[in-house]
Amino acid sequence: MARTLIRDLSSHLDETVTVYGWINTLRLQRRMQFVLVRDHTGLVQVTHPRGGEEDWIEAAFEEVTLESAVKITGKVVANPVVKLGGLEVLPESVEIVAQAETGLPIDEHTGLDQRLDWRFLDLRRPSQHLVFDVQTTIEQAMRQIADDEGFTELHTPKLMGTASESGAEVFKVGYFDRTAYLAQSPQFYKQMAIAGGIDRVFEIGPVFRAEPSFTSRHATEFTGVDVEIAWIDSVEDVMAFEEHMLQRVLADVCAEHGEQIAELFGVDVTVPTLPFPRVTMAEALTKLRATGWDPAGEAVDLDPEGERTLSALIAEEYCHEFVFITDFPAEVRPFYHHRRADSADTTASFDLLWKGVEITTGAQREHRHDVLSAQALEKGMELAPLAQYLDCFRYGTPPHGGFGLGLSRVIMLLLGLPSIREATFLFRGPNRLEP
Numbered sequence: 131m132a133r134t135l136i137r138d139l140s141s142h143l144d145e146t147v148t149v150y151g152w153i154n155t156l157r158l159q160r161r162m163q164f165v166l167v168r169d170h171t172g173l174v175q176v177t178h179p180r181g182g183e184e185d186w187i188e189a190a191f192e193e194v195t196l197e198s199a200v201k202i203t204g205k206v207v208a209n210p211v212v213k214l215g216g217l218e219v220l221p222e223s224v225e226i227v228a229q230a231e232t233g234l235p236i237d238e239h240t241g242l243d244q245r246l247d248w249r250f251l252d253l254r255r256p257s258q259h260l261v262f263d264v265q266t267t268i269e270q271a272m273r274q275i276a277d278d279e280g281f282t283e284l285h286t287p288k289l290m291g292t293a294s295e296s297g298a299e300v301f302k303v304g305y306f307d308r309t310a311y312l313a314q315s316p317q318f319y320k321q322m323a324i325a326g327g328i329d330r331v332f333e334i335g336p337v338f339r340a341e342p343s344f345t346s347r348h349a350t351e352f353t354g355v356d357v358e359i360a361w362i363d364s365v366e367d368v369m370a371f372e373e374h375m376l377q378r379v380l381a382d383v384c385a386e387h388g389e390q391i392a393e394l395f396g397v398d399v400t401v402p403t404l405p406f407p408r409v410t411m412a413e414a415l416t417k418l419r420a421t422g423w424d425p426a427g428e429a430v431d432l433d434p435e436g437e438r439t440l441s442a443l444i445a446e447e448y449c450h451e452f453v454f455i456t457d458f459p460a461e462v463r464p465f466y467h468h469r470r471a472d473s474a475d476t477t478a479s480f481d482l483l484w485k486g487v488e489i490t491t492g493a494q495r496e497h498r499h500d501v502l503s504a505q506a507l508e509k510g511m512e513l514a515p516l517a518q519y520l521d522c523f524r525y526g527t528p529p530h531g532g533f534g535l536g537l538s539r540v541i542m543l544l545l546g547l548p549s550i551r552e553a554t555f556l557f558r559g560p561n562r563l564e565p
């Protein structure tokens with residue numbers, strides 16, 4: 131018999147249906163057997179009175195174990211006493227499709243590390259499933275807006291012959307008789323696409339960072355959203371695109387999952403107003419120093435505590451969860467960031483903070499070959515390993531800019547998860563390559 135999803139049972143009252151799912155709870159009483167079956171859309175009570183003749187159902191419920199996969203056919207009946215949706219299924223047949231071993235390795239009290247060891251079981255919790263439904267909605271909304279705005283989606287290579295942005299933070303892998311590197315950003319390739327006349331470039335793909343970081347917001351492999359836009363007038367065009375995209379994403383998430391997010395994570399999704407507040411790095415430092423942060427007065431960039439405090443100050447002042455920090459000093463930015471015309475020490479770049487955490491770094495790029503080469507040399511870089519990148523700027527490349535957004539961080543912040551580990555299907559960190 132065709133499958134009926136548990137969330138749809140209320141439109142099948144007094145019909146015989148088959149539900150496919152897992153044994154969530156067994157309450158086997160003296161006269162009655164109550165079995166809660168779960169699929170990815172909900173929970174239903176299956177109610178069976180004992181004492182029939184040759185009662186195969188009674189025997190099956192005695193034998194079956196928690197988390198076994200089952201198919202249960204029965205009649206859906208209204209019962210106002212049942213808390214789960216005011217209905218229950220009276221079984222006519224029970225098929226144990228795959229019996230689970232007893233002694234499940236995790237339960238609701240298990241710590242995160244062991245849950246990650248048994249991630250497939252952890253994912254059976256409805257809240258964990260919701261994480262990836264939300265991710266699907268986010269990516270869909272991003273692709274829609276990118277399409278509406280004339281972007282071309284690319285898949286840049288993740289194996290590279292030279293380390294991309296810098297020598298640090300890059301994984302080396304054996305590649306026949308030489309060494310390859312895992313891309314720590316699509317940065318150079320998306321700029322190559324711009325040089326190739328693809329006006330607006332968009333990619334959602336894996337990013338690898340060999341950082342030995344154990345914080346709640348760092349992974350060694352994560353999903354990045356990368357955008358690059360040609361013919362911009364200034365970096366403001368890039369920020370304007372990003373804030374529109376995030377507003378659209380959050381509106382879609384709110385409409386599709388807002389209720390369930392509130393129920394399972396206790397979080398109200400706020401659709402942000404436009405424009406997002408913007409502060410220059412100099413203004414941010416002044417605001418922060420007034421709170422006693424950086425007593426020595428020497429900071430040129432924010433640390434995680436500075437990011438948290440700044441977001442809190444902005445939330446108070448503007449009632450906004452997001453803030454763009456602009457005009458980073460050149461010394462803390464990569465060589466390819468475009469410098470402000472009126473101040474060579476200042477880049478036309480930005481970070482976007484959400485709820486106190488960096489989710490994006492972006493910038494206008496330097497598109498003039500001579501200036502770009504000079505900036506690389508100024509950073510103490512050798513030009514030879516950059517030759518193919520620099521070549522992209524020798525034959526007429528327009529002004530452009532873009533950003534990289536960490537998707538897993540966005541999901542962590544959106545759902546109020548304590549760590550990026552729970553916002554990732556299978557987390558990768560310095561101590562975790564399995565499962």
Ligand code: 4AD
Nearest residue numbers: 315317348349352489490491492532533534535536
């Ligand atoms: O700030 P990042 O390093 O910037 C770049 O990769 C530039 N090429 C982007 C650009 O277009 N200028 O990385 C971009 C974002 C960060 O803001 C953060 O959200 C996320 O990627 N990210 C990480 N997420 C999880 N784990 C890590 N180790 C991350 N490192 C960066």
Ligand code: MG
Nearest residue numbers: 481488490491
């Ligand atoms: Mg950054």
